[in-house]
Amino acid sequence: MSPLVIGAIGFAVLLVMLVVRIPIGIAMLAVGMVGFLTMTSADALLNILKTQMFYQFLNYEMTVIPMFMLMGQFASKARLSQDLFRATNAWIGHHRGGMAMAAIGGCAGFGAICGSSLATAATMGHVALPELRRHGYAGSFATGVLAAGGTLGILSPPSVVLIVAAIVVEANIETLFQAAFVPGLIATAGYMAAIAIVVRVWPELGPAGPRATAEEKLRALVDIWPVVFIFLLVIGGIYFGLFTPTAAASVGAVAMGIVAVTRGRMRLKGFTEAILETAVSTAMIFLILFAANVLNAFLGFTRLPMALSEIMSGSGLSPMMILIVMIAIFIILGMFMDSMSMILLFLPIFWPILLVLDFGMSVEDLKIWFCILTLMVAEMGLITPPVGLNVFVINSMAGDVSMRDSFRGVLPFLISDFFRVGILILFPGITLFLPHLLK
């Protein structure tokens, strides 16, 4: 059997294992180990298992992932989402659809201190969903707004998914965080525009809220100083090279922990919960990271990624066409798979293909641009049917809204997502502008 065939069989077996509910990390490890053994020898496999996992987890750079997780958990416990929503709502809630826009603004703010979409959706949902419903917002619209708003958690830096993408293509995390900033702003603006259009066409979906007094507005603004402070400290520190990402994440976790405790919102029980949540997501991610390493070692031996890359570059398709096909594949996969595993499974296959194509930009720029595009479509997977995790989370919170209605509520935001991805594909300069400026 040729190595290529072995690689293809391995990949097919992996996909079958995923379909039958074998946890992704475990399936990747199993196929990776057996494949590695087939391509080399039992001795070679037994040999790498001795220290591979030890050295991979010992890597200081990797510490950034659990630290950002911990920071995000502390931010949830500190209930900063509540302060954020109150502030944005005081300023724009009295417009038609304004409360929904305030929820989006709050999500963007929370996303700027939390790297997880699910956490952003969940914590913002707890705060904003009851308020939206109380003020007469339709259930489908309110759940759609919050599920979509949650995706701003990974769109705006810090973003755990972006860190994982950076690890795969060996990009600089600092640069990617810089690159994500403008697209994150565009995403926020795009969602607000979607709300404005929806309430113009169907005014009954999102009535105007009460107007806040000038004093309330100011007080609400003062209350969000920890968010602003920690964002400037962590992300500003990374942008301007004051800290390494790991150091910034550690400082952020400490600062956030202090805020949560001093505001009287996190006691021992909350601290334990935050730690256990961090433990589960960290263990899950690192199992997949380790598995991806073993799997990619196997696939590398089979030369499958290189062969695919040769086929694609010799196919006569234009580079842009190939890129769009990849993005489309990511969107489809994202409907069924979680974004982290999707990136770890397919980015190592897609990236070598792109690398040999000519997009008229440097490899470094291509890395940045493609990682941000990947992030955008990975985020879409959280709100596309049939398995949009964010939609599930918010929908279960609402209780009285059908799943179908929630997915309908998400539609305007998905359309906005498609527009944004299109714009970012057409104009790479939007993504590359800030990293170039800060270089």
Added chain:
Amino acid sequence: MSDAFVTNAPPDDPAGRILWRISRWCAIAGGALMAFSAVLTTLSIALNALFKAPIRGEYEIVGFGTSLAIYLFLPYCQFVRGNVVVDFFLARASSRLREALDAAGGLIYFVISALLIWRMSVGGLELHAQKQATAVLKIPYWWSFPVLLFCLGLLAAVTVNGIAANVRRARS
């Protein structure tokens, strides 16, 4: 990543309850290690900014601490079934079939963890013999291995317990 992981009640069987308690404490210990690492990094940065005197080899301690934390997290993650699955194609399958497939996944994970225990014991002993240590603080690498092997052992026990639970539920 929902609250369900945390509020997860301890299982009914005695062995499961003990394993649940140990894995939970391990996860909390791991979290404490991480919190300690975060504070240490922050302190080092502050000391560097104020007195140009960072904590020597701070990143080695942080690397060690966090890597141990990850191993300490693994058994709890498996216990609460925190490892993501593609839960779409068989979402409407019978609970019996789903339990059987979950048991199969657990079995694969058991074999992998057993293999890792064996190989990493060898690896740890080799690192000990070679006197491998970190560059600045000379922390011997093998120091991690007792903890890490304990965690992998606990993980193996948790997978076995999980398979037993799958079988019990499939029968009932």
